Amino acid sequence: MLRPFQSSALLSLLIFATKILALAVIGVGSSAASTAHGNDTDRLALLAIKAQITEDPLRIMSSWNDSLNFCQWQGVSCGHKHRRVTRLNLRSLNLKGFMSVSIGNLSFLRNVDLSNNSFHGELPNE
Numbered sequence: 001m002l003r004p005f006q007s008s009a010l011l012s013l014l015i016f017a018t019k020i021l022a023l024a025v026i027g028v029g030s031s032a033a034s035t036a037h038g039n040d041t042d043r044l045a046l047l048a049i050k051a052q053i054t055e056d057p058l059r060i061m062s063s064w065n066d067s068l069n070f071c072q073w074q075g076v077s078c079g080h081k082h083r084r085v086t087r088l089n090l091r092s093l094n095l096k097g098f099m100s101v102s103i104g105n106l107s108f109l110r111n112v113d114l115s116n117n118s119f120h121g122e123l124p125n126e
Contacts, residue, residue, distance in 0.1 A: 039082075039083070039084050041105055041107075042070060042078075042084055042085045042105070042106055042108075043070045044102070044105070045085075045100075045102040045103065045105040045106050046064060046070050046073065046076065046085065046106075047064065048100040048102035049099070049100045049102060049103060050064045051100070052097045052098040052099065052100045052121075053095050053096070053097040054096050054097040054098075055094070055095065055096035055097065055118075056093075056094075056095055057094050058093055058094060060074050060075065060090070060093050060095070061095075064076075070085070071083055071085070075088060075089050075090045075093070076088060077089070079108060082108065084106075084107070084108035085106045085108060085109055086108050086109060086110050086111070087109070087110065087111040087112075088103075088106070088109060088111070088112045088113070088114075089111070089112075089113045090113065090114050090117060091113040091114070091115050091116055091117075092115070092116040092117070093116075093117060094116075094117065094118075095117040095118070095119065096117065096118040096119070097118075097119060097120070098119065098120050098121045099114070099119045099120070099121045099122075099123060100121075101121075101124050103123060103124065104123075104124035104125075
Protein backbone atom coordinates (compact mmCIF):
# COMPACT_ATOMS: atom_id res chain seq x y z
CA MET A 1 0.00 0.00 0.00
CA LEU A 2 1.29 3.46 -0.91
CA ARG A 3 1.61 6.13 1.69
CA PRO A 4 0.18 9.62 0.87
CA PHE A 5 3.67 10.98 0.18
CA GLN A 6 4.49 8.11 -2.16
CA SER A 7 1.23 8.43 -4.10
CA SER A 8 1.64 12.20 -4.58
CA ALA A 9 5.25 11.69 -5.72
CA LEU A 10 4.12 8.97 -8.11
CA LEU A 11 1.33 11.21 -9.42
CA SER A 12 3.82 14.07 -9.95
CA LEU A 13 6.17 11.73 -11.80
CA LEU A 14 3.30 10.48 -13.99
CA ILE A 15 2.23 14.05 -14.84
CA PHE A 16 5.83 14.98 -15.66
CA ALA A 17 6.24 11.93 -17.91
CA THR A 18 2.97 12.76 -19.70
CA LYS A 19 4.16 16.32 -20.38
CA ILE A 20 7.49 15.05 -21.76
CA LEU A 21 5.67 12.59 -24.01
CA ALA A 22 3.33 15.33 -25.25
CA LEU A 23 6.28 17.60 -26.09
CA ALA A 24 8.00 14.77 -27.94
CA VAL A 25 4.88 14.11 -30.02
CA ILE A 26 4.52 17.82 -30.84
CA GLY A 27 8.19 17.98 -31.87
CA VAL A 28 7.86 14.99 -34.19
CA GLY A 29 4.71 16.44 -35.69
CA SER A 30 6.27 19.82 -36.42
CA SER A 31 9.33 18.35 -38.10
CA ALA A 32 7.12 16.04 -40.14
CA ALA A 33 5.00 19.03 -41.14
CA SER A 34 8.01 20.65 -42.80
CA THR A 35 8.16 17.76 -45.27
CA ALA A 36 4.51 16.72 -45.33
CA HIS A 37 3.54 19.68 -47.53
CA GLY A 38 6.52 19.57 -49.83
CA ASN A 39 9.71 17.86 -50.65
CA ASP A 40 12.68 17.76 -48.29
CA THR A 41 15.03 17.90 -51.28
CA ASP A 42 13.62 21.32 -52.15
CA ARG A 43 13.95 22.55 -48.55
CA LEU A 44 17.57 21.41 -48.36
CA ALA A 45 18.37 22.99 -51.74
CA LEU A 46 16.94 26.31 -50.58
CA LEU A 47 18.90 26.14 -47.33
CA ALA A 48 22.07 25.48 -49.36
CA ILE A 49 21.30 28.60 -51.40
CA LYS A 50 20.79 30.58 -48.19
CA ALA A 51 24.11 29.31 -46.80
CA GLN A 52 25.98 30.81 -49.77
CA ILE A 53 24.52 34.30 -49.32
CA THR A 54 27.10 36.49 -47.61
CA GLU A 55 25.14 39.75 -47.43
CA ASP A 56 21.41 40.16 -46.88
CA PRO A 57 20.81 43.80 -45.88
CA LEU A 58 17.02 43.47 -46.07
CA ARG A 59 17.12 40.30 -43.93
CA ILE A 60 15.04 38.38 -46.46
CA MET A 61 16.74 35.11 -45.59
CA SER A 62 15.52 35.33 -41.99
CA SER A 63 12.17 33.95 -43.20
CA TRP A 64 14.00 30.91 -44.58
CA ASN A 65 13.82 28.76 -41.46
CA ASP A 66 11.95 25.76 -40.14
CA SER A 67 9.26 27.81 -38.40
CA LEU A 68 7.51 28.06 -41.79
CA ASN A 69 7.06 25.60 -44.59
CA PHE A 70 9.57 26.48 -47.33
CA CYS A 71 6.71 27.27 -49.71
CA GLN A 72 5.99 30.27 -47.47
CA TRP A 73 9.54 31.60 -47.50
CA GLN A 74 9.93 35.03 -49.05
CA GLY A 75 10.69 34.80 -52.76
CA VAL A 76 9.69 31.13 -53.02
CA SER A 77 6.59 29.92 -54.85
CA CYS A 78 5.40 26.33 -54.99
CA GLY A 79 3.00 24.46 -57.20
CA HIS A 80 -0.36 23.66 -55.65
CA LYS A 81 -0.49 19.99 -56.55
CA HIS A 82 2.96 18.70 -55.60
CA ARG A 83 4.09 21.50 -53.22
CA ARG A 84 7.44 21.71 -55.02
CA VAL A 85 9.36 24.93 -55.70
CA THR A 86 8.33 26.28 -59.11
CA ARG A 87 9.54 29.88 -58.85
CA LEU A 88 12.40 31.65 -57.10
CA ASN A 89 12.05 35.43 -57.16
CA LEU A 90 14.91 37.15 -55.35
CA ARG A 91 14.91 40.21 -57.62
CA SER A 92 16.37 43.48 -56.30
CA LEU A 93 17.00 42.30 -52.74
CA ASN A 94 20.64 43.49 -52.61
CA LEU A 95 21.82 39.96 -51.92
CA LYS A 96 25.49 39.11 -52.30
CA GLY A 97 27.21 35.78 -52.41
CA PHE A 98 27.56 32.67 -54.49
CA MET A 99 24.74 30.82 -56.15
CA SER A 100 24.76 27.29 -54.84
CA VAL A 101 24.82 24.48 -57.38
CA SER A 102 22.02 23.02 -55.23
CA ILE A 103 19.62 25.19 -57.20
CA GLY A 104 19.85 22.34 -59.72
CA ASN A 105 18.09 20.08 -57.20
CA LEU A 106 14.91 22.16 -57.52
CA SER A 107 13.61 19.88 -60.25
CA PHE A 108 10.21 21.61 -60.59
CA LEU A 109 11.75 25.11 -60.84
CA ARG A 110 10.45 26.91 -63.93
CA ASN A 111 11.17 30.59 -63.25
CA VAL A 112 14.19 32.19 -61.59
CA ASP A 113 14.73 35.92 -61.12
CA LEU A 114 18.02 36.83 -59.45
CA SER A 115 18.45 40.20 -61.18
CA ASN A 116 19.77 43.27 -59.38
CA ASN A 117 21.78 41.26 -56.85
CA SER A 118 25.45 40.40 -56.73
CA PHE A 119 25.66 36.65 -57.15
CA HIS A 120 28.80 34.90 -58.35
CA GLY A 121 29.11 31.48 -59.87
CA GLU A 122 27.25 29.73 -62.62
CA LEU A 123 23.81 28.21 -62.62
CA PRO A 124 23.93 24.48 -63.38
CA ASN A 125 22.35 23.33 -66.65
CA GLU A 126 19.71 21.38 -64.74
